[in-house]
Amino acid sequence: MRFCWETIVRLDLMSAVRLNVYVQPGASRTAVAGMHAGAIKIRIAARAVDNAANRALIEFVADCLGIARSRVVIVSGSASRRKVLQIEGVGKELIEAVLR
Numbered sequence: 001m002r003f004c005w006e007t008i009v010r011l012d013l014m015s016a017v018r019l020n021v022y023v024q025p026g027a028s029r030t031a032v033a034g035m036h037a038g039a040i041k042i043r044i045a046a047r048a049v050d051n052a053a054n055r056a057l058i059e060f061v062a063d064c065l066g067i068a069r070s071r072v073v074i075v076s077g078s079a080s081r082r083k084v085l086q087i088e089g090v091g092k093e094l095i096e097a098v099l100r
Contacts, residue, residue: 016088017095023081025053030060032099039082040099054078057085064098065090 020039027043034041046056054074062069067089077083087095 016086017090017092018075019085019087019095021057021083021085023053023057023083025081030056032064051078054083057083061085061087061099065094 022036022039022041024033024041024043025046025048027045029043030045031043032040033043042057042060044053044056044060046052058069058072058074062072065072065087067087071088071090073086075084075086
């Protein structure tokens with residue numbers, strides 16, 4: 001899978017990466033599932049009830065990248081399948097290598 005960085009990642013001024021994701025809650029297992037309309041598609045096993053899917057998304061991305069959960073924040077789309085994550089302390093090369 002090849003990422004299109006112009007559409008899914010924007011560098012912030014505070015050395016953070018912003019990543020567009022499309023989330024599919026209630027999946028059979030949590031995993032990266034390719035691309036969906038210019039965003040990384042991530043299947044989340046947790047249901048979208050009581051913010052469980054958002055918490056599982058943050059945990060999954062942080063664990064995949066080997067960083068603390070506090071470094072991954074949903075900056076927009078918390079009530080939507082389309083979300084923008086801000087990830088501090090990692091470069092786009094690491095994200096591209098891990099979230100394939």
